[in-house]
Amino acid sequence: MGKVRVAGFGVSLDGFSAGTDQSLEYPLGKRGPEIFQWFFGTKTFRAMHGQPGGSEGIDEKYAFRAMDGFGAFILGRNMFGPIRGEWPDDQWKGWWGDNPPYHAPTFILTNHPRDPIVMQGGTTFFFVTDGIESALEHAKTAAGNLDVKIGGGVSTVRQYLRARLVDxxxxxxxxxxxxxxxNLFAGLDLSALGYAVTSMEQSEHAMHVLVTKQ
Structure with missing residues (x-):
């Protein structure tokens, strides 16, 4: 069975992984894109958007790893879209258009049921209403021997870290x-939860840190 991973997760020097006031205009919140400047110029990011070229090197290495080897994804409701509360209709199908970048079963944490959505490219969105453990069980079954990615947002990553479910x-x-x-780290004692830094690599745009469960 594969690992449960968080990968390519941007964080500011003061611990923030999303800006304020998420909306259609600001999917990452205001100023949120500033923490992903390392990613936007990479070959992997440009390929995800059907564009040629892109940078190689350290940032590309980690960008590629952030999307490779996963058989299923888990996203919080806010990562799927800006809609809050009950689904008003079936029109919203995510930020990414008809062919999302996941290409695998993707489980959305929500309090409001919704039928699965089959998208182009192999992505199917499933809506899970009975908690993070249930979503992870479904994702592991779907992923088989591949890894499961906890894709965010911040609250979702924090819940899985607090439960020691991230490898x-x-x-x-x-x-x-x-x-x-x-803030990704507010109220979290990662050391007490059994996590430790196991590697670090510096590029021009970011310090890439690997944290693993001991």
Whole structure:
């Protein structure tokens, strides 16, 4: 069976992994894109958007790893879209258009039931209403021998870390201070939870840190 991983997760120097006021205009929150500057220029990111070229090197290595080897994904409701509360209709199908970048079963944590959505490219969105453990059980079954990615957002990653369900986490710490937003580390004692830094590699745009469960 594969690992449960967080990968390619951007974080500011003051611990924020999303900006404030997420909306259609600001999917990552205001100033949120600043913590992903290491990612946007990579070959992997450009290929995800049907564009040629892109950077090689350290950032590309971690960008590729952030999308490779996964048989299923888990996302929080806010990662799927800006809609809150009951689903008003079936029109919203995610930020990514008809062919999302997951290409695998993707489980959305929500309090509001919804039928699965089959998208192009192998992505099917499933909506899980009975908690993080249930979503992980479904994801592991779907992934088989491949890994499961906890794709975010911040609250979802924090819940899985607090429950010690994450085996490995790759953080890309960018040289920016957000000052406000969603803080990944607030109230979390990762050391007490049994996590430790096991490697670090520096690029021009980010410090790539691997944190693993001991």
């Amino acid at each position: 490995e986490m790759h953080l890309a710490a960018g040289p920016v201070l957000l000052g406000q937003g969603e």
